[in-house]
Amino acid sequence: MKSLVVLSTFLFSISSFAADAAKGKNLYSRCISCHGNNGEGIESQNAPRIGGQHDWYIYSSLVAFKTGERKNPEMMPFIKNLSDSDFQDLAAYISTLKN
Ligand code: HEC
Numbered sequence: 001m002k003s004l005v006v007l008s009t010f011l012f013s014i015s016s017f018a019a020d021a022a023k024g025k026n027l028y029s030r031c032i033s034c035h036g037n038n039g040e041g042i043e044s045q046n047a048p049r050i051g052g053q054h055d056w057y058i059y060s061s062l063v064a065f066k067t068g069e070r071k072n073p074e075m076m077p078f079i080k081n082l083s084d085s086d087f088q089d090l091a092a093y094i095s096t097l098k099n
Pocket of ligand 1: 028031049070
């Protein structure tokens with residue numbers, strides 16, 4: 001089990017190396033209305049700060065929302081059609097935001 005975790009962490013670090021932050025920036029346009037231009041979060045939307053968060057945490061959150069492991073009905077329409085590589089690109093971009 002432990003080696004599985006190590007292996008998947010390893011695979012994710014390889015794939016996050018290939019993530020495209022420029023593509024992520026484009027995709028992020030659909031997130032701004034709730035999370036803000038710099039990922040600072042918008043309280044009236046209940047949307048937390050995500051800018052500057054670790055890429056692996058952003059990525060794993062998006063996967064958990066899409067699979068329903070974490071419930072987020074507000075966000076679902078905005079992520080349900082995105083692919084795994086879209087999530088990696090988003091995570092790469094959002095982790096670079098400063099706020
Ligand atoms: C309609 C508003 C809305 C939109 C649009 C939206 N989000 Fe969210 N997001 C939320 C809310 C509300 C939460 C808090 C959910 C919870 O309680 O866990 C959240 C949580 C998150 C989290 C988890 C933060 C944490 O600390 O656990 C991430 C990552 C995230 N959003 C990324 C995105 C990305 C990337 C997009 C665009 C593809 C996006 N969101 C679009 C409302 C939105």
